[in-house]
Amino acid sequence: MKSQQLLLINEELEYSLQLMNGDAGDILPCLPDASVDLIITSPPYADQRKNVYGGIHADRYVEWFVPIAGELLRVLKPSGSFILNIKERVLKGERHTYVLELIIALRQQGWLWTEEYIWHKKNCYPGKWPNRFRDAWERCIHFTKNKKFAMYQEAVMVPMGDWRNSRLKNLSATDKRRDESRVMSGFGKKIENWLNRKLAYPTNVLNLATECSNKNHAAAFPDKLPEWFIKLFTQRGDTVLDPFSGSGTTLQVANKLDRHSLGIEISSVYCEQFAVARDLKKVDKNGIITYAND
Amino acid sequence: MKSQQLLLINEELEYSLQLMNGDAGDILPCLPDASVDLIITSPPYADQRKNVYGGIHADRYVEWFVPIAGELLRVLKPSGSFILNIKERVLKGERHTYVLELIIALRQQGWLWTEEYIWHKKNCYPGKWPNRFRDAWERCIHFTKNKKFAMYQEAVMVPMGDWRNSRLKNLSATDKRRDESRVMSGFGKKIENWLNRKLAYPTNVLNLATECSNKNHAAAFPDKLPEWFIKLFTQRGDTVLDPFSGSGTTLQVANKLDRHSLGIEISSVYCEQFAVARDLKKVDKNGIITYAND
DNA sequence: AGCTCTTATGAATCATTGA
DNA sequence: GTCAATGATTCATAAGAGC
Numbered sequence: 001m002k003s004q005q006l007l008l009i010n011e012e013l014e015y016s017l018q019l020m021n022g023d024a025g026d027i028l029p030c031l032p033d034a035s036v037d038l039i040i041t042s043p044p045y046a047d048q049r050k051n052v053y054g055g056i057h058a059d060r061y062v063e064w065f066v067p068i069a070g071e072l073l074r075v076l077k078p079s080g081s082f083i084l085n086i087k088e089r090v091l092k093g094e095r096h097t098y099v100l101e102l103i104i105a106l107r108q109q110g111w112l113w114t115e116e117y118i119w120h121k122k123n124c125y126p127g128k129w130p131n132r133f134r135d136a137w138e139r140c141i142h143f144t145k146n147k148k149f150a151m152y153q154e155a156v157m158v159p160m161g162d163w164r165n166s167r168l169k170n171l172s173a174t175d176k177r178r179d180e181s182r183v184m185s186g187f188g189k190k191i192e193n194w195l196n197r198k199l200a201y202p203t204n205v206l207n208l209a210t211e212c213s214n215k216n217h218a219a220a221f222p223d224k225l226p227e228w229f230i231k232l233f234t235q236r237g238d239t240v241l242d243p244f245s246g247s248g249t250t251l252q253v254a255n256k257l258d259r260h261s262l263g264i265e266i267s268s269v270y271c272e273q274f275a276v277a278r279d280l281k282k283v284d285k286n287g288i289i290t291y292a293n294d
Numbered sequence: 295m296k297s298q299q300l301l302l303i304n305e306e307l308e309y310s311l312q313l314m315n316g317d318a319g320d321i322l323p324c325l326p327d328a329s330v331d332l333i334i335t336s337p338p339y340a341d342q343r344k345n346v347y348g349g350i351h352a353d354r355y356v357e358w359f360v361p362i363a364g365e366l367l368r369v370l371k372p373s374g375s376f377i378l379n380i381k382e383r384v385l386k387g388e389r390h391t392y393v394l395e396l397i398i399a400l401r402q403q404g405w406l407w408t409e410e411y412i413w414h415k416k417n418c419y420p421g422k423w424p425n426r427f428r429d430a431w432e433r434c435i436h437f438t439k440n441k442k443f444a445m446y447q448e449a450v451m452v453p454m455g456d457w458r459n460s461r462l463k464n465l466s467a468t469d470k471r472r473d474e475s476r477v478m479s480g481f482g483k484k485i486e487n488w489l490n491r492k493l494a495y496p497t498n499v500l501n502l503a504t505e506c507s508n509k510n511h512a513a514a515f516p517d518k519l520p521e522w523f524i525k526l527f528t529q530r531g532d533t534v535l536d537p538f539s540g541s542g543t544t545l546q547v548a549n550k551l552d553r554h555s556l557g558i559e560i561s562s563v564y565c566e567q568f569a570v571a572r573d574l575k576k577v578d579k580n581g582i583i584t585y586a587n588d
Numbered sequence: 589a590g591c592t593c594t595t596a597t598g599a600a601t602c603a604t605t606g607a
Numbered sequence: 608g609t610c611a612a613t614g615a616t617t618c619a620t621a622a623g624a625g626c
Contacts, residue, residue: 093441095407100394113389118412118431120499128495131445136497137412147387151425160618200618201422203430205414339599384601419600420617428618429600503620504598515599594624605613 015237017255017280019263021271021289024243027264028071030286036075036262037150037238040229040250042085042221046098058091061098062105068243069106075241079150081233082111085119085221087138093131099139106143114149115142118205119225125210140206140229155231157199226250227257234259248274255293309531311549311574313557315565315583318537321558322365324580330369330556331444331532334523334544336379336515340392352385355392356399362537363400369535373444375527376405379413379515381432387425393433400437408443409436412499413519434500434523449525451493520544524551542568549587 020027043065046058056064072082088099107113117140124136208224226249230240236258242250245263247270254261265271268289275282275291283290314321337359340352350358366376382393401407411434418430502518520543524534530552536544539557541564548555559565562583569576569585577584 093406093408095410097398097401097407100397103394104391107391112387113391114387115426116389118414120412120414124497130447131441131443132409132498133447133495134497136499147425149425153422153427201427203418203428203618204426205430336599381599383599387602415598417598417619417621419598420619421600421602422616423601424603426601432599590626592624592626595622596620598618598620601616603613603615605611607609607611 015255015258016260016262017251017278017293018261019245019248019251019265019271019274019280019291020285021265021268021291023266024068024264025071027288028068028075028243030288031071031075031241031262033074034077035239036241037077037080037259038083038230038233039072039076039080039241039243040083040085040226041242041244042246043244045087045089046096058089058096058098062101065102066105066109069111070109072241072243073110073145076145078145079148080145081114081149081151081229082143083117083229083233084141084143085138085225086141087135090132103141110145111143112145112147113141114144115204116140117142119221120205120207121210122207123209140225150233150235152232152235153201156202156228158202160198160200221249223249223253226253230254230257230259245274246270252278309549309552310554310556311545311572311587312555313539313542313545313559313565313568313574313585314579315559315562315585317560318362318558319365321582322362322369322537324582325365325369325535325556327368328371329533330535331371331374331553332377332524332527333366333370333374333535333537334377334379334520335536335538336540337538339381339383340390352383352390352392356395359396360399360403363405364403366535366537367404367439370439372439373442374439375408375443375445375523376437377411377523377527378435378437379432379519380435381429384426397435404439405437406439406441407435408438409498410434411436414499414501415504416501417503434519444527444529446526446529447495448493450496450522452496453493515543517543517547520547521551524548524553528553539568540564542572546572 044056046056046061076082086099086102088095088097090096103113119138119140121136121138124134127134206225206228208222210222226242230250230253234240237260239260239262240250240254241262241264242248243264245251245265248263248265251261251263251274265274271289271291274280278291278293280291280293283292338350340350340355370376380393380396382390384390397407413432413434415430415432418428421428500519500522502516504516520536524544524547528534531554533554533556534544534548535556535558536542537558539545539559542557542559545555545557545568559568565583565585568574572585572587574585574587577586
């Protein structure tokens with residue numbers, strides 16, 4: 001029993017797990033160029049979580065974030081992706097435009113705004129206001145460096161709906177016609193593919209509950225969110241970076257999925273909590289306090 | 295039987311239904327100030343539906359729309375709302391930013407960007423691409439003139455039953471991953487089951503299929519979409535405007551819900567189709583061909 | 589009436605081909 | 608070189624038919 005456990009720990013140790021304590025703006029410049037396959041993060045929202053972060057004002061959010069994004073652009077591999085989980089807050093009864101401005105600014109910086117995924121929070125925060133309903137969605141903005149990038153769609157396929165069972169008994173005339181309009185040879189193959197297929201590709205809307213397993217952090221997203229993007233945009237052995245780690249959800253999930261994970265977190269409290277829970281070693285790397293598993 | 299039918303027709307006639315044939319930029323200036331309670335529209339998307347509209351280029355979308363929005367701002371009552379259903383298209387592998395720029399421009403014009411609702415299209419267009427999944431959502435951007443505006447939240451409350459709890463036990467993995475929110479989906483079949491349930495307020499995510507009952511128009515949205523916003527932002531006897539009527543879905547729904555409805559549509563073919571189906575009279579109002587029910 | 593089963597198709601996007 | 612047209616790909620709904 002004991003040897004099995006040791007074996008498991010050794011397995012995990014194959015994939016490095018590092019959490020650096022400090023400001024993303026200070027630490028990112030220390031990372032090498034083109035060394036990361038996926039950046040996924042949920043930065044502090046404007047003027048929120050004031051007690052933890054500095055409380056960046058909405059009007060200065062873009063100028064605060066753009067230099068950081070510049071460093072992210074540098075450390076990301078050409079085939080890499082950057083997922084930014086963010087939502088504009090309401091200020092004086094209005095949605096603030098800093099997220100829109102941020103997207104435009106990042107494009108000018110060289111990022112490609114490839115896609116915007118919607119995280120539909122089914123169990124969103126309760127409440128009632130006279131001029132709006134509960135906010136049940138957040139943006140997961142997908143930036144890339146190039147038009148072509150790494151994407152492993154098969155890794156996130158979902159089970160098909162029941163419609164398939166009844167439908168495939170008889171192929172409709174329309175389906176046949178549609179198929180015949182294609183290459184002649186494709187038809188027979190087609191049926192076979194559909195019959196054996198039980199999985200379908202998802203859409204750009206993610207339905208996830210805000211489980212928030214880690215109660216210590218104010219804004220932890222559910223494991224499933226980073227998990228989905230990590231599976232979609234990386235393979236085993238790739239490197240995942242979260243420059244605003246928070247409670248470390250992204251790091252933990254990446255490590256569990258056999259990816260190298262690298263985090264930056266300004267709060268030493270969160271860092272210590274994460275390190276203790278994972279039994280990480282505290283080391284000094286070029287003057288940066290780092291918690292690592294090797 | 296016949297008299298009943300006549301009575302129904304007379305009931306409908308209490309609420310005016312007008313469709314004006316022409317360009318929104320030309321016709322809107324003819325409308326009086328502060329005369330509309332709700333504007334809801336789905337303008338032509340950039341470079342799409344070329345056969346019908348001019349095919350506005352994405353790079354010129356904002357400059358095309360802003361003058362129209364200025365007129366909309368004028369004709370809307372201070373307590374009114376403007377719902378803009380739109381989605382940016384992909385151009386050269388990237389999402390174009392014209393919608394973001396449009397929001398920023400409309401704010402500078404005096405609009406308040408109060409909220410952004412998400413229309414989650416459950417049955418989105420199929421397809422597979424190497425760098426993106428199927429697009430399953432559109433924006434319904436909510437602009438107002440003032441922080442305080444008319445909103446009748448009770449009109450769109452959703453039955454909330456305990457069946458969810460019992461059902462969740464038997465949910466398959468598929469169902470769990472797929473959207474199970476009952477908001478605006480799958481209603482009308484077993485209303486009696488809902489009668490004794492409590493009501494809950496919906497969120498800012500709408501789940502609707504693109505049923506597109508009107509096959510004549512390329513881009514008709516489902517009845518439920520304008521219906522939801524009309525109920526939410528107007529009362530009986532209020533006035534609803536759709537400056538890009540298309541097949542007239544908004545007008546028809548507004549009329550059915552006992553609101554005065556006013557539409558503008560550039561295509562005389564769509565106008566004629568709508569007028570014939572509704573038995574509207576063709577009149578000339580200050581040089582504008584108008585189809586009306588009175 | 590209330591099921592099940594059948595049928596049609598939808599604001600799409602990308603790679604390739606041809607001008 | 609750029610730009611426009613065409614083909615290939617694909618899932619979930621509603622409406623309608625059948626029992």
